[in-house]
Amino acid sequence: MTELALNRSPWWQRLISEVTKSPMSTILNVVALGMLLLIAIPLVKWALIDAVWTGDSGDSCPAGSGACWAFIGSKLRLILFGRFPYDEQWRALAGTVILVALVVISLNPVFWRKWLLPVWIAGLLSYGILMWGGVFGLSYVESSLWGGLPLTILLTVFGVAFGLVISVPIALGRQSKLPVFRLSAIVFVEAVRGVPLISVLFMASVLLPLIIPDGFTPDGLGRVLIGLVLFLAAYMAEVLRGGLQAIPKGQYEACRSLGVAYWPMILKVILPQAFEMVLPAMVNLFIGALKGTSLVVIVAMMDLLGAAQAALADPKWIGFYVETYVFAGIVYALMCGSISWYGRQTERSLREMREHSNKN
């Protein structure tokens, strides 16, 4: 009853009643608030009050002033788009918006309809045209020039998408009664999970050209993507295996007694339920993938983090690394935050759909 009353009162009343629950908690809160202010006041002063917002070289931000957001302002296009040709950057922006929109749509169960496949094909086609160009009067842009946020998003989206596709046979193989498939799946998953991502990326960018005949070798972006996909697939297969194990045996038996063949059973009965069960873990892997793409910097690609570092190299602006890393960090945190928020929304709408269909 009291909780209900508390929930109806305005937030500051709730806060006050929360803070003054007991004398001990009041003291704790006051001390903590004091310490918070001790940190927060200089931080706000640096980030907002003393900050320099405009200027075109390092001289506009003297030593004593706060954050130099003018630097971020003048380097924004470089940080966000990397080396993508300046006049064509709208293409990278438009393509990335299309890609993100496709992902956002596909993650929502409301849109899981037959027309999603043609929408994906059309979306990917226009994405490719926008990024590569070379047709419709758009100039050709090499994939080695792609960079910044579009590259980060590209690696994340395609890494996760292909990783999911590959993880399915691996997870099924690990569950299989056939020893060859089970053993290969176990070896692959455990080997990949035992080594760091950076070594997989090294392997992809150094070893692939060695073992693939000349002329068939994918470009730098393709190689990194292959490494990322293999790495993510191992983790996703492990997560998916958890989902497969949680599916009651009755589901398999019901299929068999209805005469459903293996692949229709897996694709239409087992996998949808398994994916639904492991959705939160998959969302975490999605976030991990986004953070993991930053490692491509080490194999000399210019994603968001790489472009931010490139911006630091300008001799006209020396020493604004805090602003740069804070900005890049905020962009990453916002992206990760929105993925996990959207994941929770999807979970909830899935649950509501389930309850709704159970009532009917």
Add this chain to the structure above:
Amino acid sequence: MKPVSAYQDVPGRVRLARFLTRRDFQSQGLFIILAILLIWGSIHVASSNLAESSGKTGFAFLWQKASFELGESLIPYSAGDTYFKAFVVGVLNTLKVAALGIVLSTFIGLIIALGQLSKSVVITRLCRGYVEVVRNIPLLLQLLFWHTFLLRGLPTVRQALSPVDGIYLTNRGLYLVSPVPESSFGIVMAALLVGIILASGLWYWHRKTNAGFRLWPLGLTLTFLPAIIATYVAGAPITWDVPQLTGFNFTGGMTISPEFTAMLLGLSIYTGAFNAEIIRAGILGVSKGQVEAGLSLGLHPGQVMRKIVLPQALRIIIPPISNSYLNLTKESSLGVAIGYPEIVRVANITLAETSQSLECISIIMLIYLILSLITSLILNVMNARSSREER
């Protein structure tokens, strides 16, 4: 599928034919053939590619002389030693940063987890904010930030920051006082050992007999008394080597490189956020009745936490946190980006010098696989022990 007995009645030829036409046999056979073809093909292409470029293969290069220096090392190493030794240095550096990172990240995780469960809304929100922010920023970005900060944000050697006497923060590293063992070191250590043995005897006797006296005062005295007497008789066991500013740099004391500090800070702060979530889940997993029972028995809230909640929470915490420790160890490979000489960094320089990419990358993978295996073995044993206490 027919029962086995049905097969025994038919002739062998038919049995073989039936076996060969079974779908599971065919699919597995096809898979093996494809895999062999793939491996054979890539070895074929790789050997022809290698023959074109340098032709050097095999691990013989490990015994050649490396021409690079490594910034820091636990064992004496300098340019001119073998590549093998350089790799050993890399492994030791990885282990060093991983071990310290595991301790520090657990500590941070514990504090943040307790903070999230504290009575104060402000502290709770603050710790929640820490977890949410730190978890969502790539570790590499954090490492690069800390490294740049330690190199550019700290003063030069001449204007070294000294929060406490004997600790100097500079852009070339941390300079700390270091202990130097004296001639009496061995004697005092032996005396300390005697003290510990005596105190353990006392503890054992106290437990056996349930003697009605408090253990701690006498136990502590017994532990340290021999060592104190030995120090008094033989002189101080260690002296402190204080770093001195001479010319352009500090001499004496010990130096901690900015790379190591950045690695340790970045890894611990990042993994600490994950550990905080794991520990919090573990503590929340202990049922409320346990806490209430402890409190109603008259235990202090701190005692309830130490003696009732944490031991039970450990059972929930150990499996996921072992995973987190493994991740930390693997993520220490990011040292390559800031120049901390761990395995990947050493392999990377070696690769550049010898261009034996295949060998260097397999060494990295092999070492990490072994580390992963050992860690999971140790943690499995620990896990088994902590869950065996269940009744």
